[in-house]
Amino acid sequence: MEANGGDSSEIVRELEALKLRKSEIEHRISTLEAKLQETTAAVEPCDAVSNGYSSPSSPAIEHGLEHGLSPDQIYRYSRQLLLPSFGVEAQSSLLKSSVLVIGAGGLGSPALLYLAACGVGRLGIIDHDVVELNNMHRQIIHTEAFIGHPKVKSAAAACRSVNSTIKIDEHVEALRTSNALEILSQYDIIVDATDNPPSRYMISDCCVLLGKPLVSGAALGMEGQLTVYNHNGGPCYRCLFPTPPPTTACQRCSDSGVLGVVPGVIGCLQALETIKLASMVGEPLSERMLLFDALSARVRVVKIRGRSAQCVVCGDNSSFKKQQFKNFDYEDFTQFPLTAGPLNLLPTESRISSKEFKEILQKKERHVLLDVRPSHHYKIVSLPDSLNIPLANLEARINELTSAVKEKEDGHVNTGSFTNPSLYVVCRRGNDSQIAVQYLRESGFDSAKDIIGGLEAWATDVNPSFPTY
Amino acid sequence: MQLTLEFGGGLELLCESVKIHKVNVDLPDGVDNLNMKHLLSWVRTNLIKERPEMFMKGDTVRPGVLVLVNDCDWELSGQLDTAIEEKDVIVFISTLHGG
Numbered sequence: 001m002e003a004n005g006g007d008s009s010e011i012v013r014e015l016e017a018l019k020l021r022k023s024e025i026e027h028r029i030s031t032l033e034a035k036l037q038e039t040t041a042a043v044e045p046c047d048a049v050s051n052g053y054s055s056p057s058s059p060a061i062e063h064g065l066e067h068g069l070s071p072d073q074i075y076r077y078s079r080q081l082l083l084p085s086f087g088v089e090a091q092s093s094l095l096k097s098s099v100l101v102i103g104a105g106g107l108g109s110p111a112l113l114y115l116a117a118c119g120v121g122r123l124g125i126i127d128h129d130v131v132e133l134n135n136m137h138r139q140i141i142h143t144e145a146f147i148g149h150p151k152v153k154s155a156a157a158a159c160r161s162v163n164s165t166i167k168i169d170e171h172v173e174a175l176r177t178s179n180a181l182e183i184l185s186q187y188d189i190i191v192d193a194t195d196n197p198p199s200r201y202m203i204s205d206c207c208v209l210l211g212k213p214l215v216s217g218a219a220l221g222m223e224g225q226l227t228v229y230n231h232n233g234g235p236c237y238r239c240l241f242p243t244p245p246p247t248t249a250c251q252r253c254s255d256s257g258v259l260g261v262v263p264g265v266i267g268c269l270q271a272l273e274t275i276k277l278a279s280m281v282g283e284p285l286s287e288r289m290l291l292f293d294a295l296s297a298r299v300r301v302v303k304i305r306g307r308s309a310q311c312v313v314c315g316d317n318s319s320f321k322k323q324q325f326k327n328f329d330y331e332d333f334t335q336f337p338l339t340a341g342p343l344n345l346l347p348t349e350s351r352i353s354s355k356e357f358k359e360i361l362q363k364k365e366r367h368v369l370l371d372v373r374p375s376h377h378y379k380i381v382s383l384p385d386s387l388n389i390p391l392a393n394l395e396a397r398i399n400e401l402t403s404a405v406k407e408k409e410d411g412h413v414n415t416g417s418f419t420n421p422s423l424y425v426v427c428r429r430g431n432d433s434q435i436a437v438q439y440l441r442e443s444g445f446d447s448a449k450d451i452i453g454g455l456e457a458w459a460t461d462v463n464p465s466f467p468t469y
Numbered sequence: 470m471q472l473t474l475e476f477g478g479g480l481e482l483l484c485e486s487v488k489i490h491k492v493n494v495d496l497p498d499g500v501d502n503l504n505m506k507h508l509l510s511w512v513r514t515n516l517i518k519e520r521p522e523m524f525m526k527g528d529t530v531r532p533g534v535l536v537l538v539n540d541c542d543w544e545l546s547g548q549l550d551t552a553i554e555e556k557d558v559i560v561f562i563s564t565l566h567g568g
């Protein structure tokens with residue numbers, strides 16, 4: 001058995017290494033292909049012959065192709081050229097345009113694939129994250145071979161494999177007030193595919209300062225929202241939301257969940273709005289907002305306010321300039337830290353580590369383990385012999401805890417000992433458990449302690465095979 | 470007065486996870502025409518079952534909530550002064566940030 005276990009882990013390692021090499025080789029191939037395409041296109045527009053297309057090599061001008069599309073491009077984009085409402089002029093504008101997609105996640109994945117495929121001339125991707133297994137259900141641009149690698153590298157490789165003839169810029173970094181003006185200024189259209197309030201305010205403000213249209217999408221749970229800001233006299237993000245919402249109203253996908261296809265739908269619509277702006281076709285979704293409810297299969301497009309003369313950023317008397325932008329603290333403004341550290345509400349004597357809790361289990365010490373996560377979290381995975389009362393219902397269901405504690409007491413009365421059982425509280429990451437312990441101690445449960453770092457710490461420090469989510 | 474009230478973007482969690490409410494709202498005493506100010510106070514009393522601070526701040530909705538009267542931003546119709554009529558559809562939606 002031992003030997004077999006060793007063999008399989010070696011096989012897994014070798015497979016990982018091979019997959020990585022494979023993706024690197026594929027990346028190299030598409031880079032070289034793109035390069036070849038560029039050089040040959042520059043020398044002789046018709047020499048680079050792609051699949052299924054052959055033509056006598058002669059410069060575009062001899063065909064009277066004033067729109068500037070090469071025969072290859074005509075073939076590649078033919079189904080768009082055939083559209084009367086799109087046609088060769090729109091395609092030509094698209095090929096001359098540049099787009100920056102901020103965030104290569106659930107929204108950015110489909111947006112990037114469609115923008116690359118349709119022939120945006122230059123496509124920028126910015127993200128500081130790496131690909132993780134729990135991204136894969138919605139961030140469909142990434143493949144398993146890129147787990148642990150920068151999302152930008154992964155997304156760029158995928159875009160190149162779809163269309164090696166466009167230019168792709170890789171920005172493997174976080175967008176900050178220190179680099180935003182410089183990066184955004186290099187593009188015609190900005191796509192906000194981020195996932196948090198400070199980034200959304202920062203991107204909108206930056207677009208106002210630079211005069212760039214902003215295609216903004218958001219998705220959470222089973223719902224999505226889409227609009228175009230700062231376009232043709234329309235409103236900016238701050239015109240709509242001058243005051244940031246309370247932090248408690250800002251849910252994250254990593255806490256509240258999201259069905260993968262929902263950001264997929266919104267990301268596709270972001271690509272569509274971007275294509276319309278870049279090719280100057282149709283009516284952009286400016287001063288309107290699209291609301292998508294996946295569960296009831298309903299889409300509604302509503303009319304929203306125009307630009308506000310009082311807006312502190314785009315309004316008539318705005319004094320918000322590039323220098324103010326560079327010094328603005330968006331995390332403080334929205335009270336939404338981008339790198340959230342753990343809470344620290346309790347004195348050390350009210351807390352124990354997951355390793356200490358393991359010893360308590362091993363010694364079979366009398367205790368009650370209270371899990372304060374929402375019940376649908378509890379159903380995913382839980383520690384044995386735990387009692388689930390979600391934090392939100394703790395006050396209302398405190399009787400259940402009282403009787404659970406009493407039960408442990410009673411069980412021990414027979415043996416003649418009357419010490420109270422200890423009460424431990426656990427949650428996913430160790431924040432809610434502290435809030436619960438604070439409340440419980442105020443309500444007479446003097447022995448309540450929280451397990452530091454919650455179930456995630458249990459998985460890291462005690463039982464690596466305990467599932468995390 | 471028959472009205473349809475809809476909650477979205479997470480606000481439905483404040484009214485027992487029900488998104489669409491077909492309701493009958495009576496005019497408050499001494500009021501001839503219902504406006505959004507009256508309706509908000511009615512909603513807060515009759516529909517919001519928990520955490521009212523997640524719905525309102527002062528006498529209006531909290532920051533980050535869009536109010537749509539018949540698919541139109543209430544900023545365009547006078548906010549709290551917007552007159553409400555029979556069969557109107559009023560949507561309260563919290564802005565999303567995820568992606």
Ligand SMILES: [Zn+2]
Nearest residue numbers: 236239311314
């Ligand atoms: Zn504005």
